[in-house]
Amino acid sequence: MRRENTIANMDWLTVLMYLLLVFFGWLSIYSASSDEEVVNVFDFSQRYGKQIVWIGLALLLAVVILIIDAQFFSAFSYIIYFSILLLLMAVLLFGKTVAGSKSWIDLGSLSIQPAEFAKFATALALYRYLSSINTNIQRLKTKLVSVVIITLPALLILLQNDTGSALVYAAFVLVLYREGISGAFIVVGVFAALLFILTLLFGEVWVSAGVTVIAVLLFALFKKMRKRIKPLLAGMLFSIVFVFSVNYAYENVLATHQKKRINVMLGIEKDPSGAGYNVNQSKIAIGSGGLKGKGFRKGMLTRYHFVPEQTTDFIFCTVGEEWGFAGTSTIILLFVFFLIRLIVLAERQKSHFSRIYGYAVASIFFFHFAVNIGMTIGLAPVVGIPLPFFSYGGSSLWAFTILLFIFIKQDANRLNLL
Amino acid sequence: MGIFILIGLVFMIRLYFLQVTDNRYQHTAENIVLRYVTQYPARGRIKDRHGELLVFNNAAYDLMVIPRQVKAHDTALLCRMLGIDREEYEKQLQKAMHYSYYKPSVFARQISKSDGGLIGEELYRFPGFYLQTRTLREYPRPIAAHLLGSIGEVGKKEIEKDPYYRTGDYIGKSGIEKYYENDLHGKKGMKVLAVDVHNREKGSYQDGRYDTLAVPGKDIFISLDADLQSYGEQLMQNKKGSIVAIEPGTGEILAMVTSPGYDPNMLVGRKRSENYRALRDDTLKPLLNRAISGTYPPGSTFKMINALIALQEKAIRPQTKFNCMGPLSAPIKCTHNHKSPLNLEEAITQSCNPYFWNTFKSTLNKPGDVKQGFENWHRDVVSLGFGTKFNTDIPYEVSGNIPSRAYFDKLYRGSWNALTVRSLSIGQGEILVTPIQLANLVAVIANKGFYYPPHLLRKIEGKEGFPEKFTRKQVSTIEAKHFDIVQKSMLDVFEGQHGTARWYKMDSITQCGKTGTVQNPHGEDHSLFIAFAPLENPQIAITVIVENAGFGSTWAAPIASLMIEKYLTGEVKRKGIEQRMLESDLIHGEKEKTDNN
Numbered sequence A: 001m002r003r004e005n006t007i008a009n010m011d012w013l014t015v016l017m018y019l020l021l022v023f024f025g026w027l028s029i030y031s032a033s034s035d036e037e038v039v040n041v042f043d044f045s046q047r048y049g050k051q052i053v054w055i056g057l058a059l060l061l062a063v064v065i066l067i068i069d070a071q072f073f074s075a076f077s078y079i080i081y082f083s084i085l086l087l088l089m090a091v092l093l094f095g096k097t098v099a100g101s102k103s104w105i106d107l108g109s110l111s112i113q114p115a116e117f118a119k120f121a122t123a124l125a126l127y128r129y130l131s132s133i134n135t136n137i138q139r140l141k142t143k144l145v146s147v148v149i150i151t152l153p154a155l156l157i158l159l160q161n162d163t164g165s166a167l168v169y170a171a172f173v174l175v176l177y178r179e180g181i182s183g184a185f186i187v188v189g190v191f192a193a194l195l196f197i198l199t200l201l202f203g204e205v206w207v208s209a210g211v212t213v214i215a216v217l218l219f220a221l222f223k224k225m226r227k228r229i230k231p232l233l234a235g236m237l238f239s240i241v242f243v244f245s246v247n248y249a250y251e252n253v254l255a256t257h258q259k260k261r262i263n264v265m266l267g268i269e270k271d272p273s274g275a276g277y278n279v280n281q282s283k284i285a286i287g288s289g290g291l292k293g294k295g296f297r298k299g300m301l302t303r304y305h306f307v308p309e310q311t312t313d314f315i316f317c318t319v320g321e322e323w324g325f326a327g328t329s330t331i332i333l334l335f336v337f338f339l340i341r342l343i344v345l346a347e348r349q350k351s352h353f354s355r356i357y358g359y360a361v362a363s364i365f366f367f368h369f370a371v372n373i374g375m376t377i378g379l380a381p382v383v384g385i386p387l388p389f390f391s392y393g394g395s396s397l398w399a400f401t402i403l404l405f406i407f408i409k410q411d412a413n414r415l416n417l418l
Numbered sequence B: 001m002g003i004f005i006l007i008g009l010v011f012m013i014r015l016y017f018l019q020v021t022d023n024r025y026q027h028t029a030e031n032i033v034l035r036y037v038t039q040y041p042a043r044g045r046i047k048d049r050h051g052e053l054l055v056f057n058n059a060a061y062d063l064m065v066i067p068r069q070v071k072a073h074d075t076a077l078l079c080r081m082l083g084i085d086r087e088e089y090e091k092q093l094q095k096a097m098h099y100s101y102y103k104p105s106v107f108a109r110q111i112s113k114s115d116g117g118l119i120g121e122e123l124y125r126f127p128g129f130y131l132q133t134r135t136l137r138e139y140p141r142p143i144a145a146h147l148l149g150s151i152g153e154v155g156k157k158e159i160e161k162d163p164y165y166r167t168g169d170y171i172g173k174s175g176i177e178k179y180y181e182n183d184l185h186g187k188k189g190m191k192v193l194a195v196d197v198h199n200r201e202k203g204s205y206q207d208g209r210y211d212t213l214a215v216p217g218k219d220i221f222i223s224l225d226a227d228l229q230s231y232g233e234q235l236m237q238n239k240k241g242s243i244v245a246i247e248p249g250t251g252e253i254l255a256m257v258t259s260p261g262y263d264p265n266m267l268v269g270r271k272r273s274e275n276y277r278a279l280r281d282d283t284l285k286p287l288l289n290r291a292i293s294g295t296y297p298p299g300s301t302f303k304m305i306n307a308l309i310a311l312q313e314k315a316i317r318p319q320t321k322f323n324c325m326g327p328l329s330a331p332i333k334c335t336h337n338h339k340s341p342l343n344l345e346e347a348i349t350q351s352c353n354p355y356f357w358n359t360f361k362s363t364l365n366k367p368g369d370v371k372q373g374f375e376n377w378h379r380d381v382v383s384l385g386f387g388t389k390f391n392t393d394i395p396y397e398v399s400g401n402i403p404s405r406a407y408f409d410k411l412y413r414g415s416w417n418a419l420t421v422r423s424l425s426i427g428q429g430e431i432l433v434t435p436i437q438l439a440n441l442v443a444v445i446a447n448k449g450f451y452y453p454p455h456l457l458r459k460i461e462g463k464e465g466f467p468e469k470f471t472r473k474q475v476s477t478i479e480a481k482h483f484d485i486v487q488k489s490m491l492d493v494f495e496g497q498h499g500t501a502r503w504y505k506m507d508s509i510t511q512c513g514k515t516g517t518v519q520n521p522h523g524e525d526h527s528l529f530i531a532f533a534p535l536e537n538p539q540i541a542i543t544v545i546v547e548n549a550g551f552g553s554t555w556a557a558p559i560a561s562l563m564i565e566k567y568l569t570g571e572v573k574r575k576g577i578e579q580r581m582l583e584s585d586l587i588h589g590e591k592e593k594t595d596n597n
């Protein structure tokens, strides 16, 4: 009875979009990783063959999630969260290093990346916590605990040298905002980030001078500001102290290779063989697609290993080269509709828990979507994070599937929870 | 929600400009084809310790084909130029199509420079075909084939392991070529060429904007002395066996000869696989490097080890005397005729079996518990470099065998004593050593107690640092003071009245040595000799084994002495001995004998 309910009440539109994205993703991997004229789709030594196995397992996971009780994840969220934390620590101790990040655990023939799974575990734990009766986001204690829940896994992942995955945790801020954290927090955060980047770009003296000039201008131009001279001065002084401490931390705390990575990201330093090179090759591949693209499996650039990481982080290049602008805009529209649909679903949730979880899901997908596609077309820094459902790899596909289907399950059961 | 739409819009606008309005990236002209030509770096060369070239590159071409671009052409002409028949032509084309329709395959490999020039001029007739420059390895002197190793096409497994390699690439398959592959291979580059419909290259695509340069491989200096190596190979001609010479102060290998061997040029180019099969099937096993893969019971040379251990464990003193009853001695007979009783120095010179049996027994009984005594003995032997591999840069090393206490406990169910394992006292029984381990032992004796792991690398051009494990000093458990008496008795082997190598004494160089005759249950004994020189400041430690050649003093000792003379003085003055060694044939005589049987 209950299962029939689930199937009947499930949001099939979301599931359909999920299946479409996974299917297009596989087509791209197939095209990018098959060299031969005649290929056996089920050749499991090749990436396209392996991905079929990963997809099959992901679908199985989705079914399992739909079958088990909706309360299960809310009840076990802390246990899942702490197991993942343990796993992340285990990775630091026993993990293997791939492409400079120590983020893989080797299980015989299979390697998994716990950082991918940490996302949904964090989402579960955070919202379990926020939805409990005695918390209130306006209270300091609640704020602090939320921040700790988010930063613990982020820090562990950062220690694995997997900056991209750690950055995903910034997406959770969006949810906190929806749940009532003061907008001033976000304004201050964005302002601090801006100062940080500007300091590295222009040096601490110029930025301090700039801050002073802005403060003076505010004071001179807006009458309202004259009444608030004290907070204005405090803000200015605080900013200047911040700018100098950023500079100090950058010079004395960071290691050379970390500095280099930041510099390349900000464009201070050119690194034609590293990040900059990838973006250049990627832009060429996408640009060569034209309006209609070169056709399925005709993309010469992506097939000739012209773009690094072409089945993982840069899978979008294959879409761009082979399907042209028609293909890329279709995929982007599909993603946007998918994200909007998630928000619509989140808003219609009756339970607090489900709603915040829905927002978390949408935020995580959005962050991945924006950063991944952004980096392939040179609009975002190159941080190695996958494009949901597209990039090759079991860990990320499974983690995204779990993340999504827990939400779909909750949505299907929203009426039962009354 | 607004932010989703906003970002989506930004992406689409950006993509519209990138893909639709900006057509820098599109090659609208349909008849222009891009060709991605791999730029193969020159492989690093290999030089000897004095910088003499041992391996260098010679240009050659591979004819490549991209099936998709092939158009009708004069097949007969192409076959004629390549020297192949129609059948072979079809076969290669099928193979290429099977591999990939889009990607280049090798159609004909290792075409000489001159043939390549001729084909290049006619290439416009054959769309889809082009020449790829490759390098062939060439060896100016036909020496050290086993050490230098060879290169060959990468296998499927190697490609899976390291994505740097693509089908058709070359990789070090053995020896130095394999061990230092990563330093030697350099880094491939890629050139993007525009090609028109007539298969003419129109030059770099977009002024080489997307080209990457190849980085040449690094040159490697190895510790071999090419002249000494070559001389050793000549001396070992028509003999089965090996020579290993080490510089005691560094562990650098000066020469490593295995015989019969082969000319490294045999495993190059189109004849590689044919020659390889022939060498593999040869009953004399020329592919085997006896210097590191051959194991032998060390025989009398091991008596020095037992002497050193007995001194270290305070089981005997140099003055300790034991009786010898000659052939009547028990449990081990003495085959030499000499005075009795005799002291340690005399016993080494005379190679007296009963003396070393008594020494060994004392060592084992010293702690009061035979098994504890045996463990001490075992630890001391291993500290001299036996029973284990050095694990440096010499491939296919084997570890030999020094039996352990556990082994005997199992074999005799726990009940055994010195008498049970007595054959160890004279270097027989379960003990097996390799020539390189024996050469290393000589280095330990010359150094009075320590060694550096024997290795071949001297320097990698343009690379800082040196593998730390090659320079890690290995200190044996034997104290320096105990080596004096062993060195003195080894000096007597050349300089003494009854020394077994007294015929090879030189006035200018003080040589120290020890004869060993290795019992061979399958035929005539092996002739073994170890030596180092000069005594005052050892420069070379050497082991020579000549299989089935009888006494050590007849063959191995003169070869070792000639090698020492060659290395230390640069030329050999003792022409008589040299001639006898160069001319003797111990293989084919023996072969006839067995053939007649």
Ligand SMILES: [Zn+2]
Pocket: B324, B325, B326, B334, B335, B336, B338, B351, B352, B353, B354, B355
């Ligand atoms: Zn005797």
